[in-house]
Amino acid sequence: MSGGGWGKSGWTPEPEYASDREDILSEFYLRVLSEAVAYDRITGFFASSALVLYWEALPEFVDRGGRIRILCSPRIAEKDAQGIEHGYEARDDDSLGAVLRAEFAALLATDQLRKPALALAAMISERFLDIRLARVADASLDDRRMFHDKVGLFTDADGQRIGFRGSLNETRFGIASDGNVESFDAWTSWTGRTDSIRVQRSTERFEKLWAGKSDGVEILALPAPFRHWLETQAEGVDWRELAAEITAGREPALVVRTAPDGRPLREQQIAGLDEWERHGKRGILAHATGSGKTVTGITAIVGHEGPALVIAPSRLVARQWKEQIEDTGRRVHLCGDGESAWKTRLHNWLTQPASKRVVVALAPTAAQRPFVNQASRAKDLLLVGDEVHRLGAASYQKILAIDAAARLGLSATPERAGDPEGTLAILDYFGGVIHRYTLRDALKADALCNYLYYPQLVRLSPQEQDQWDELSKKIGRLVAQSHNSPGGASNSQRERIRTLTMQRARIAKKAAGKTPLARLVVTKNYKPGQRWLVYCDDKDQMQDIADSLRVAGIDAYEYFSDMPGDKAATLRHFDENGGVIVSIKCLDEGVDIPNADHALILASSRNPREFIQRRGRVLRKVEGKSLATVYDAILQPEALGEASGVSLLQGELARAGNFARDALNSDARDPLERLVVELGGDLQALYEFLGSGEEADN
Structure with missing residues (x-):
């Protein structure tokens, strides 16, 4: 090992770097890589978009015999957790390989990410890039703890080392100048005893982890079937040529078309964000349930230079936003749900220079005058309204007094049924609906499950x-x-x-007839392992139906906003074991239960938002789920002669027709036709009625 200094240049890094002060890509990464022969990295997340940023240094790095070893957490969705469990037990098990393959195939299928994904495959195939996965050894499916350490080590040809530790992940948002605000300390093997010890200890720890000898951490090499599949994808690929093309083009689209965790955004997310930017960072995205609105919002937040304020409709949704934003490395403050520190600190949270902090507030809290006054003083504030239709309610319109520079509204149905004044208030504040992605669009794009629809007729007593x-x-x-x-x-x-x-x-x-109908439909059609949602009108109806199902031997759980016990644990048990959840409105907005595959809708509603959200709950796609089933209680009047009978039937047919239009089964309208004929109605009028209305979430 030679004397002080890095490589032939003799350069020494600064002891600390911060992305709001330095360009860490050019001033640190590229400078160190230009003379390195090895790069070892421990990171919570890794994405090929990070390699895109330092492509220009990689050809010479490889020519010097350079090698990159990356140790990271598997960025796998919770729905794939069981596959990961099996994968760790059998290192080459097909389940983990299939999950990783699906993740990588999504990159290859995206135009903006295909080139870097192919280059990554070629690098792994040529063996100068190696990736291993790490997780907390005793982390269960319930606690979802993760390996989240962040250390990097570079080595030059003389054996000198530069180490760093800080907040950044090995992703584009961690490294790029327009990404997160990140900072890290850097130390070398030649600048003193303390720094030298840090380098040595970090090196020893990396080698111990890489070899799988660290207590409390399990290490998994890429499964052999997955590596073989990668090699087939990389056949004939010259990663140097791809690197040159990407570097020459340095496609700006690539920067904005990946989510903060490095995954590719979907087409509707890209289009929505493009429109939002084009409209001066103002507007509402009317995107169907299950289209990834939260990820879209977080991508907007991470790309925004100033502070952000998210208005959430419920405690559970607020905590979901908080957790997902924290995964990007940003600090999040929660307001409401027992968190009252905002009363004295909100102004500081939103105005501290270069803090890029995020505040997530429940709507009732955000509507309070002191909150509005403090938030209005923030400069360059981005306000994100989740389930933005709620902000049109008279009690929440005070939030619309916050003078945010950037405004993004998210909702499948931003228009408020029967409330034109509230709808106008929302549209005026956010700048109107700038992009729509309907449930029909999602079905055509195979972004949601196809579904079967079965209307179930029930009479009033x-x-x-x-x-x-x-x-x-x-x-x-x-x-x-x-x-x-x-x-x-x-x-x-x-x-x-x-x-x-x-x-x-x-x-x-x-209607009293709905309880025996629910028992009949569920007992006749439920099979163990299925996951049913039964939507009721109120607690009394919910209790009656839950009791009725339990008497029939069906495993039924009640779920409501102020229920005793752990709501999250109830949902986890349902997700893992199946059963029937009997619920009221608290499942309408924000609760993520993608494995649900059956719905029985008893709480008849003329509000498009309610029945669209309830249908959407069971249409989310997950591995192993290709089809959903919706049963819908349709009330039939005694006759059509009276205006009251026509009113009742029209309300029911409006909802049923919307459901039947997009259902996979062509016989979905049959019960409706039989009902009209039985009541002496005009079938042609029925067809005109069902066909004339536009899609409710359009």
């Missing part, structure tokens, strides 16, 4: 029918009076009509 008819008459009289009034309906008349309409709707939602 005689008493319920009488109540429905009586309320319909009262509503009709009030409407007629308002039409005859010179100035139209008065405020009191409108409020009275609204109250009576809600009372009538409650009769349909709570």
